[in-house]
Amino acid sequence: MNLGDWTAYAENDPLRIFETGNLFGAGRETGFAAIAHAVEANQRVLFLRNQRGAIIGRKLIGLAASPRGGAVLVGFRSYGSREPGEAPVRSVSRSSGWVKLVFDVFCHDIARRIGARLAGADDGLEELSQSLPLFAKWCNDGPEPFDEWVVRAGTASPLVTAGGVRCRPGVPVRVERPEQRAATARALLWLGANALPVLEEMDLEALGAEAVEFVRRHTASPEVWRWLGRRT
Secondary structure (H helix, E strand, O other): OEEOOEEEEEOOOHHHHHOHHHHOOOOHHHOOHHHHHHHOOOEEEEEEEOOOOOEEEEEEEEEEEOOOOOEEEEEEOOEOOOOOOOOOOOOOOOOHHHHHHHHHHHHHHHHHHHOOEEOOOOOOHHHHHHOOOOOOOOOOOOEOOOOHHHHOOOOOOOOEEOOEEOOOOOOOOOOOOHHHHHHHHHHHHHHHHHHHHHHHHOOHHHHOHHHHHHHHHHOOOHHHHHHHHOOO
């Protein structure tokens, strides 16, 4: 998937998958897990590359059987990304706020293509992640839920189409918990200039100062940047 000057892709070369720990500081204690990621059929390693060809993000995904029936795509930590108020992971770029967002949208497209659904926060992620190993020893560094607004998009309303990338679902309105505020901030990034009418109706105090600053710092819309600059 191409998004401007960035490219998200699933790596097929086992040797490059073996290098994943070197890119984002994984220790030797867990290096063995790269073998499982490279050879087991239900696991894939995703990378995000910038316009200069540098790897700025990495994410492990796995396909599991859902207790509710069918297949579910489970996501793990998006390396290179950050939450509002959190220090960057090996600060790869000023746009690191986009890394999880791009991976979530890319995974939405993958799930749509294979007839699976995305695992959200209410899917029993730990149990699903523990069901992934097939035969190789691996390390579970913690499942990461896909943002609710991406999960809700469903297979009938793709975020990624042949004609480009577009946002169809609405922005989440529940911002009581930190993870909801972070997900809302990423949705506002995705909306770009279309976030302005949403912001004008939102309670920015409820969204939280850290999330508002996150949007202001990482938005690709000059209009949103100026609007938030006048209010913060």
